[in-house]
Amino acid sequence: MPETLNRRQFMDRAAVGAAGLTVASQFAAAQEAPSERIVVGVMGLSRGLALATGFVSQPNVEVRYVCDTDSNRAAQGAAVVEKAGAPKPKIIGDFRKILEDKEVDALICAAPNHWHAPATILACAAGKHVYVEKPCSHNPHEGELMLEAARTHKRIVQVGTQRRSSTNIRAAIELIRAGELGRVYSSRAHYSSGRGSIGRGKAAEVPATLDYDLWQGPAPRRPYKDNLIPYNWHWHWHWGNGELGNNGVHTLDLCRWGLGVDFPVRVTSSGGRYCFDDEQETPDTHVVGFEFADKKLITWQGHSCNPH
Numbered sequence: 001m002p003e004t005l006n007r008r009q010f011m012d013r014a015a016v017g018a019a020g021l022t023v024a025s026q027f028a029a030a031q032e033a034p035s036e037r038i039v040v041g042v043m044g045l046s047r048g049l050a051l052a053t054g055f056v057s058q059p060n061v062e063v064r065y066v067c068d069t070d071s072n073r074a075a076q077g078a079a080v081v082e083k084a085g086a087p088k089p090k091i092i093g094d095f096r097k098i099l100e101d102k103e104v105d106a107l108i109c110a111a112p113n114h115w116h117a118p119a120t121i122l123a124c125a126a127g128k129h130v131y132v133e134k135p136c137s138h139n140p141h142e143g144e145l146m147l148e149a150a151r152t153h154k155r156i157v158q159v160g161t162q163r164r165s166s167t168n169i170r171a172a173i174e175l176i177r178a179g180e181l182g183r184v185y186s187s188r189a190h191y192s193s194g195r196g197s198i199g200r201g202k203a204a205e206v207p208a209t210l211d212y213d214l215w216q217g218p219a220p221r222r223p224y225k226d227n228l229i230p231y232n233w234h235w236h237w238h239w240g241n242g243e244l245g246n247n248g249v250h251t252l253d254l255c256r257w258g259l260g261v262d263f264p265v266r267v268t269s270s271g272g273r274y275c276f277d278d279e280q281e282t283p284d285t286h287v288v289g290f291e292f293a294d295k296k297l298i299t300w301q302g303h304s305c306n307p308h
Contacts (some may be wrong), residue, residue, distance in 0.1 A: 041065035041098030042089075043119060044111035044231060045077035047133055051108055051160075052077055056084040064104060067095045069215040070207075070230070093211050095119060099126035106131060114219045114239045117142035120157060124149040129156040134249040135241055161253040169254065176258050187259055189251035189300045191243060194307040195284070197276035198232045201225030235280040243302045244280025252290075255298040264290040264298075275305035 020214040038061045045068040055061050066077035066089045074091045082088045095111075098104055099122060107123040109116060117137040120130045130150075137143040138160040150157040163169055176184055204226040206212040212224050222238060230286045233242035256262075271286030286302040 007030065014275070029126070036060045037062060037231045038106065039064050039101075039104050040106045040108050041067060041095070041101070041104055042077065042108040042110065043067045043098065043205040044109065044115070044133075045070075045073045046110065048108065048110035049077055049080050051110055051131075052081050052089075053084050053131075055108065056081055056086045062086070063089050064101070065090045065092055065098045067092045067098060069093055069211040071209045073230070094214060097121070099123055099128060104128060109133060112215075112233055112239055113241055113245065114138045115217050117146050118218050120146050121149040124153045124155040124157065127153065131158050131160060133160050134162070134253075135159075135245040138239075138241065140296055161200040161250055163250055163254050164257070173258055177260070185296045186258060187255035187296075187298050189248070189255050189298070190302070191247045191251070191300075191306070192303045192307050193243075193247075197278045198235060198280050200229035200279050201232075232280075235282045237281050240282065242286070243284070243304045244282075244286060244288065248288075248300050248302060252300055253296065255300075259296050259298065261292045261294070261296055261298075263292075265293050271302070 031234045036057075038057055040061065040063055042055070042063060043064065045052070045066060048066070048068070052063050052066060056063050063081050063086060066074055066081060068074040068077065070090075071093060074093065078091050080090050086102075092098070095109075098107055106129040107119065109119045109123070109130060111119060113135060116132050118133070119131050120136075123130045125145075137146060146157065149155070174210065175181065202225060203223055206224045211227065213221075215229065216222070219239060228236070235242060235245050240246070268289040268291075269286070270288075271283035273280050273283060274285045276284070283302065284304040285306075286300075288300045290298040290300075292298075
């Protein structure tokens with residue numbers, strides 16, 4: 001990725017490029033030569049380890065690629081797939097190689113948040129369907145570009161909020177929709193945990209196993225430091241979305257689903273980094289209110305560093 005191209009320029013150009021491509025439908029091809037096998041590639045092997053195992057457990061699904069910018073994590077992913085009883089997948093560092101394979105049906109994106117939209121847009125343009133982990137995008141503008149790419153290329157894009165397949169939750173939503181609780185106008189969600197301090201990172205040499213330039217992808221370049229990867233990027237606005245975009249997404253999705261609401265008309269947010277004095281940028285203590293036009297309200301409360 002050119003270092004002189006900023007993130008917004010990359011995203012806008014990717015969307016325009018996607019709109020200009022004509023890609024044959026994978027499902028249309030399947031109608032000509034029927035096949036029950038679904039071929040996928042998994043990008044990002046933290047959460048992706050569980051996803052790869054889940055896909056392998058499905059009948060007639062082949063995990064052909066495991067991809068991570070850290071070669072050690074990529075190898076670990078391949079070992080997990082093999083242990084689950086599937087053939088060893090191809091180990092790669094650049095997910096674009098997955099998109100070049102015409103037999104691949106879908107990209108499974110579990111990379112860091114700043115990669116969610118770019119990877120999804122490029123996959124749609126390459127004729128692939130996409131399962132992308134939450135949050136769907138790093139920012140709202142990118143989400144709009146993802147929608148445009150999916151609709152232009154008639155691809156299926158599913159965001160994994162990890163709650164909607166639960167039998168109990170689906171039953172509860174049906175009760176709400178049936179009016180069993182009367183008019184439901186308010187919903188509350190919360191997250192509490194005992195996360196520790198991330199300290200203050202020091203400039204360090206990039207590990208030999210990590211392609212840090214590719215890890216940064218379309219994001220403006222920042223120097224490598226020793227407390228960023230594999231997880232603490234969540235707490236920097238440059239790459240992550242804090243606890244609200246990390247765990248808050250799961251339960252906020254349920255609140256919206258239950259209330260039957262779309263976009264809020266007003267959002268009020270208050271909080272900060274109160275528990276530790278370190279370089280985390282995102283709040284550890286956070287309260288957000290979402291108000292909707294039909295007189296409904298969702299509130300979310302996050303306490304990342306206080307489990308009580």
